[in-house]
Amino acid sequence: MGWWRRSGGVDGPAVHDDLSSDDKAAMRVRKREVVVEAAVIGGLVAVQFVYAANSVLLSYLMSLGLNPLTLVVFSALATFLVLSPVAFVFERSLWPKKFDLKLLVKLVLISFGGVTMFQTLFLKGIKLTSATMATAMPNLAPGLIFLIAWIVRFEKVNIGCLYSKVKIVGTLLCVVGALTMSLLHSTAANASEMSSSSSSSSPANTVFNKDKIIGCLYLMAAVFILSSIVVLQASALGHFPAPISLCSITSLIGVFTTAAVQLFEDHGFDLNWSIMSFGHLVGFSILAGLIGGSCVSFNGWAMKKRGPVLVSMFSPISTVCTVLLSVFTLGETIKLGSLAGMFLMFTGLYLVLWAKGKEGPPESGDRQESEPDVEKPLLKAGNGHRFPTRAALIRHLTLQKPLNPSNRIPKPRGAGLRKILEVVNAWSSRNCSLVMDEEVTGPPSRELYALLHVSPEATEEEIRRAYRQWAQVYHPDKYQDLQMKEVATQNFQRICQAYEILSDETKRQIYDIYGMEGLNSGLELGPRLSKAEEIKEELERLRRKKEQEKHLMHFRPSGTILTNLSFPHLLDGHGFVRGMAMTTEYQSQISKNNTLALNGNLAVAENSGGRAGSILLKHDISPVASAEFMVTFGLHSLAGMQTTHHLSNHATATMGLAISLQDGSFNLTNAWTRQLSDTANGNIQLVLGRESSIGVGWRKEDKKMSSSGEIKFGTSYFGASANCAWRFSSKSHGCIGGKVGSTALEFEVGGGRKISKFSTVRALYTIGIKGISWKVELHRSGQKLIIPILMSRHLNPLFAAGAFVVPTSVYFVLKKYFLKPYFLKREKQKALDNMEKTSAEVQEARKAVERAQKLLENVANRKKNKQLEVGGLVVTGAKYGNLKNTGRSEELGLDSELASQVIDVTLPLNFLVSDAGQLKLHEGVRKSGIMGFCDPCPGVPKQLHVQYTYGGRNFEVTVNDCEELSIPREAHRI
Known part of the structure; x- marks a missing residue:
């Protein structure tokens, strides 16, 4: 009863007033x-x-x-x-x-x-x-x-x-x-x-x-x-x-x-x-x-x-x-x-x-929730x-929690301006499609940040503190031996140069955009540009000039060829090809504010066909508004116009009107798009006309995943669709999607792989009310070849399973016994050529790393012993380089010397462990620029593999070159 009263019973208010905040x-x-x-x-x-x-x-x-x-x-x-x-x-x-x-x-x-x-x-x-x-x-x-x-x-x-x-x-x-x-x-x-027991007592x-x-x-x-x-x-x-x-x-x-x-x-x-x-x-x-x-x-x-x-x-x-x-x-x-x-x-x-x-009691008594015993x-x-x-x-759910909460990074000064500069720099290279080609390259101009071991968003105070830490280690006056003094002098000069550039706001902004080449070639924006607003204005002028030159230079063609194949038609004696369609478009920037696009398409299906052509002219009225005029001729001739206006930095509105040149009917279209987050946006579309409808959709894109969905209701139909694609690696991706509505019910799953710098192949398996089919696609630059193959018109579970399993199995067999050996042979030859070309450079870099690590040895060992005493973070082993080839030396046919494109970085990582027992390598910074690191395999993707102990337990983690590393983490536990 006492607890009930304190919680708000009869005497609750009187007692509640006397209670402290605790x-x-x-x-x-x-x-x-x-x-x-x-x-x-x-x-x-x-x-x-x-x-x-x-x-x-x-x-x-x-x-x-x-x-x-x-x-x-x-x-x-x-x-x-x-x-x-x-x-x-x-x-x-x-x-x-x-x-x-x-x-x-x-x-x-x-x-x-x-x-x-x-x-x-x-x-x-x-x-x-x-x-x-x-x-x-x-x-x-x-x-x-x-x-x-x-x-x-x-x-x-x-x-x-x-x-x-x-x-x-x-x-x-x-x-x-x-x-x-x-x-x-x-x-x-x-x-x-039982029958006799009714008349007998036995x-x-x-x-x-x-x-x-x-x-x-x-x-x-x-x-x-x-x-x-x-x-x-x-x-x-x-x-x-x-x-x-x-x-x-x-x-x-x-x-x-x-x-x-x-x-x-x-x-x-x-x-x-x-x-x-x-x-x-x-x-x-x-x-x-x-x-x-x-x-x-x-x-x-x-x-x-x-x-x-x-x-x-x-x-x-x-x-x-x-x-x-x-x-x-x-x-x-x-x-x-x-x-x-x-x-x-x-x-x-x-x-x-x-x-x-x-x-199995809990390991610590301060947990608010009872976590499962992971061991x-x-x-x-x-x-x-x-x-x-x-x-x-699935009842062994384990909660993956970090051993220590992540520290909040203070907001840097001038972060808004640097953010603008990064957006300008990334403008020409952005690519959101999982199917389009993408070069696997790390962020540019980050070596100086790695050298001081600070984030690209670091404040002036953080840069100054990092400089002091490294200066205490590499200052030449601390060493008596002439050879050690020479090594310390070289590294100290590198640290001083990094601090001089990153502590100067103007030089840092130029370095973030153009890198060391910009500073060395005199690309400073002029002595009069002393204010951030002036720097921003000048960079915007250069960006617009570069954008105009790029548009005027390119005449961008694109096209699609679609061929419908059908096994049921072939078995019925009507031929294997059901129909074909072809679309071609040419787009060109004819002036500063005008873009012209020509489009033509042709379609043939069994005994019928059609063709159409269109001309589109886009005019940029202002930086926030544009207008498009379109004329389509063919079986359905149309004339229309559309205007687009940016209502704000996150919202866009579009209104269009299309009139049929045959019967005079018209369609009025209104669309609104809103950016929901950095990677997601939503849209609403309203169509008024012969087929009025309203639709709501969304789309989300990030580095690893892209997803979209739409729900649409019309006067004579309704439907919903969803698609999701995620990237398995830099060369392969998978996708899944589905449609449901008054005219469609289907499920689609498949994947694709990048086979060259400009080409991607995809295969999609579709099952729905229209039957079971496969779709093969080849994408090369702006051209697409799409071949849908109808396997069956009827939904038979046995046939559906076979139609999925058999082609998939054939692909994996071909990949294992033919394609993979061929590409491994090519990879082996490329690895040999690359190592022969860069062997002298790598050997010199390894010698410099050995000398730099020797200067870090005393401080790193002292930090390591201190962490061992308190049961803190101790890096027991760390390798950096081409870890994939290291584990596949036998498969590639390389000897141990060629396959060992890695360096040992255990000592520098122990040096970077903080007094609180934490280690963080910042995202977007190549690890080859960290003191005690080097690039052991130029031109090859690199990884960092770390083995460490914390609290007497063993942990292990592998991250990519530009990926963030923050340890210790419970998810890394072995």
Whole structure:
């Protein structure tokens, strides 16, 4: 009652006025904890009710004779569709950059075992036994996981330890309980004796029901497979630390493995059931995926708040709920022997969970949230027994947190002007398309920042402080040896030059735009340009002049050739080519403010065709407004105009009017575009005319990902579309998209690869109401060749799977045995030529690095010893250079000398560790310019691999040359 009064009861206001601010804050924290606790407990109970209802529903569906494999295919597909957006939003930063063969094998095994085997056996077990048995049997999982992990040495067991003994006893109780429940649940009275027992007092003869015993064996096998898969997944999470993404990928792979099993077993796919329509099955699968995905998300949140042990302790509730639902809905009878077996299983489960909870306490007592034990993830899947989304396989959610909060970087002086200059410099080289060619080059003019180890946005005070730090190390007066003094003098001169340029605002601005070449060649903007406004105005004048020259020089052609191919038409004897279309456009800057574009297109489809041409003139009225005039002639002749006005720095409005020259009808178009963030914008479009419509769209583009979406409603149609593309590397990308509406329903997935400096190849697989097709594209500069190939007009699951798997497999075979060896041979020759050309330069740079590191050695070792004493950050190993070729020397056929295009940078990184035990290398700065570094392989992409210890634990991370490095981080933990 006292707490209630302090929280606002009858005496609350009087007491509340006397409380200090700290007491009020503590009171709010306690209230919040009570609310969170109630939400966790209530939500976990609700989740178990959902699992129980799902098990009862599955039992009913199995009793109707539904094929388990078919249900597995649809449910796994629904799981993928529900979880993949969640994984993409929250876990894409955790995705590995490269999927090696070992990880792919693990994913296939997890898919086949966790989706195909586990769920199929689980459903067959439900069909032969009951929903009660199906929900009770997975309580074996924690004990079996512990046993399997012990066998494969993932879990250490000390027989002399009390908690290890308790876990062993709990596992035995789980097994004994499962056997007891299975045997006693499988007993049935002999029919002949049952008839005579009505007139006789003798007991009926008891026999075992063969089907129920087989069903129990199915369930036990399913739980054993699940436990093995959880252990395997614990190993896979070390290389792929994204559990929801892992479940999503394995669900998709499981769709194909299950479909293959069904094809092998049933010799086809039968979607015509009298017991259940195809639409009802799809609806049930989507509903199961949505509910299952919500339960998975809530379990992950609850595990983050209160730990995996509490989440697993609620699993028996679903068994109890299933018992009650089965009795009242399906009319099942519960036997006393089954209840006894359940009691033994629950006792063993709680013993294992209790021992696990006592064995893995939190590492620090100041955590507000109970985080899962990262080193012992194997018991976090104790209650993953419901069928559609396999919660047991994704309940090891671990929260990736940095060991230390990131420091706030103070806002630099003059940052606005430098931002303008950077935008001007990047204007001519920007490229937002994932398909267009892009050179992989780092940011220019950053060597001086790397030399002083400061950010490009550093303030004058930060630059001065960095200069003093380096001057204390490299000042020549500190060294008596003549050779050391000479080395120190050379490095001290470099530091002084960097400080002189970066501390002068005018020189720094010129360096940021033009680099050292601008300073050395006298590109200062004149002595009169002493103010930032004058510098900005002069740079804008130079930018406009460069832009005009570029536009006047280029006559930009572009074109598209599209060829429609069709296998159904070929089989019907109508030819392989269905139609062709060609579009050509020429655009030229005819004057300072005018642009002329000529466009023509031709299309042929079977026995009909069409052509059209257009002329467009664009006039820039002012820097913020433009007008376009267009005339189109052909089958549909049009005349129109359009004006565009920039309302602000983030908003644009467009209005257009088009009139038909045939019937006089017109269309009025209004569009508004708004920049939502640095990488995203949205638009609204309104069309009034014969086909009036309104549409809302958005688009987001950044370095790794590009996505867009649109919803449109018209007088006679509606539709929605979404597309997403992300870059796997500098040469390859993947994309996924979909359309739904009154005239379209399709799903598209594919990818592309850059095969040369100007050429990109893409392949897209499409499935929808119009059929199944592949689309192959070749992009070269502004030209495109697009070849859609219709594979089938009908949606057959078997054919759809084959149409996707066979071409994909052919591509991977060609890549592995033909394309990759060819490109490796070319890469080998390029590496040899490049090393021969730069060998003298690299050798000289290595000698300079050795001398520079020798001067850093004393201070670096002193910092390292200090960090060792306090258990702080210590860099144990660091390599910089062409790490890809280092690991592939055997594959490339290079000897050890040629393949070792790396240098050891352990010592300079230890020198850069701060007194607080942190190390940060700034983004956008090439690491070859850091003191103690050099470029060991000019012209080749470089990486930095760092191994370090923090708090007695080992960490490891690899970053690209211009990528930010901030350590320590929990995500780097081995």
